[in-house]
Amino acid sequence: MNILLLGSGGREHALAWKLAQSPSMGQFYAIPGNPGIAEHAELIEGIPLSAHDTIVKWCQDHGIDFVVVGPEAPLVAGLVDRLEAVGIPAFGPTAAAARLEGSKLFTKELCKANSIPTAAFGRFTSAAEGAAYVRQQGAPIVVKADGLMAGKGVVVALSEEEAVDAVEQVFAGGGTEVLIEEFMEGEEASLFALVDGETVVLFGSAQDHKRAFDGDLGPNTGGMGAYSPAPVLTPELERRALDEILIPTARAMVAAGAPYRGVLYAGLMLTADGPKLVEYNCRFGDPECQVLMPRFKGDLVQVLHATATGQLAQVTPEWSQDAAMTVVYASRGYPGPHQVGSPIGGIEAAAELDGVLVFQAGTRRKGVALVSNGGRVLNVTATGATLGEARDRAYAGIARIDWPDGFYRSDIGWRALGKGAR
Template sequence: MKVLVVGGGGREHALAWTLLQSDRVEEVFCSPGNGGTATMKNCKNIPLAVDDFVGAIDTVKKYKINLVVVGPEVPLSLGIVDRLRQEKIAVFGPTQAGAQIESSKSWAKEIMTLANVPTAKSQTFSDANSAQEYIQTQGAPIVIKADGLAAGKGVIVAMTLVEAIAAVDELLGDKPGKLVIEEYLTGSEVSVLAVTDGKTIRPLSPAQDHKRIGEGDTGKNTGGMGAYSPVPLVSDELMARIETEVLQPTLKALNQKNIDYRGVLYAGLMITPQGEPKVIEFNCRFGDPETQVVLPLLNTPLEEILIACVEQKLEQLPPIKYKAGSAVCVVVASGGYPDAYESGKAIAGIESAEQKGAIVFHAGTKLERDRVITSGGRVLGITAIGDNFDRAIASAYDALESIEFDKMYYRHDIGHKYR
């Protein structure tokens, strides 16, 4: 079969790489792809923007593609799945209505209320003055979230009232829009990526992301500086609670809204000190960099899972199986990220890192005259698998020593949370 993966980041490289591990998948197309997918065997980049729906349809017809997998949230929120379904094209991902669970945090809160899932207390505001008055009554620490899509960076955790007031000005100010202001939750964050066909929902192996730019989880939020899977904190008992208290009720609430949701329902959770799972946010797609540690551990062919969701046969799929061991991904970023950074830096050492056993997933890269150069904030994800976390962490950082480009940056403490 042939598959089109829409997107060009590390998540999409991981999806393409995993699909090509199966004998059933003969070729993967990536639109637009990146420097890694451009050099991968049996993979072809198609120079299309992720919101070029007509181009995607033409590509499917031209290459006789059997399945489309949509990676990023932007085309999902713009309705790519609705458009492809109109053409009778098999596509994995939620419709535009379902994608609101990520594209509108206020709408997601409405779904959580309908589903009665445990989450942070919150209120939604459309003007800065009201938001700031509310913050004064609630105190700090407090969390301020932009209502729309923000590539993982539209959340400010304000530890003081001064920071909180400034966050309102930064995220809303005089601009039209909404803010969701939430109580500050304490505990350990966990990402649970679940696949669903709209009727049945199954969680994949849990992962833990490192969102902050600085070591020790300090500094600004990013799209994610690294991840590991599985998560020792998430026992079988806790996962059962997450299924029954979060995932299944949310899917039921989506059904009550007449939303046919076939894709990934990604629950960003806080596990409180009391062991309670509370929803921080929902996303409508595979996480990045969580995908880069969850999929390399997968033993069940990925295309079987995706097709079961598209055809609404997930209940008939045997239990999803995983390889033994642990996976760790360290993200290498451009210096300055998540603020201003330079692009066009030549990258050296990728082959050497791979020879050490790592999987190098490209994110912000492109192929230019046989050279791989930087083209984004998060550039590479160095993933390693080991018998245990210590070995996986050591392998990832050993491979990372081979990578070189001007002003590269990465955290040295990815995986520290597992202890």
């Protein structure tokens, strides 16, 4: 089977690494890819992910049998629709189904209509209305911009003033509607499922760290590290999330005429009343994908293709009992202004360690040298019999990397390990 992978980050490197292990892999290509992905697939240069017509034509010209879409933007923009219209199966939802991530307001209304547990909310089309609601509800409170915000469109406001400022920023930035939610108490976790219409199959759990600095302090980021499985997501809580959130969502999408096919990533808040939905993503998380792939024991091509072609009911994913952890090595200054182009060494030495993988995210080649090319640059990932062993291996891998312009958190997994997780 000839396969095209779309994307260029650490998530896509992890997918490429796992896809390349499939015995059914034929020719393997990536657009645009990165130097890490180039170890597994042939990179196709000069085609931006937004050039849907060009991508579809390229797939037709090169006999592509299956397309795996990594990032969310092409999904929300309807690339899967375009590919399926010419008979090329693709892993990922249609544009109508991808509204679960593309529009927070769509998802909240779907939850409300189908009694899916989530935070109470209000939606407003002016800053004045939103500010008045904040004053009425008080703080803490959560302000969300609608649309795709790369994981950064959410403000958890601890004061009314902070919330009002966040509301005003949404409209000042060109937004036309704002979502304001109650603050939910609890611990967050991520639960993944493969969905094919009304068939829903759980596909692992994880927890990530969004704040830039140790102790979960500093600005929000796209994610500074993650681990899998999530110890707080007990089998009972996973079952409740499946029965009360994921399956009702899949059925509601079928009823709405937009059946979901792909991976559905549920961000959950584990409250005193049980799991509640924080938000959905319509793709694998980043960096959560980097800890799911090393634990997945099956044929990823087979499983993703079955999902895309309506055969998910015939699939039973298999998982290693090992834990996995990834630590993000980011450019100094991230998520604010940062330099790119600094040389990176030691990746090969890190990957020589038992259980260690280094997934590349924001990198490029400058001649033969590997240099930084983004905010989140490397994902140093390790597996181990316990979470503690995975952590020790991941940080041992980081110690072998020579990149003075980078920084990382030294406490990934601290909450779980502090609660006695092994």
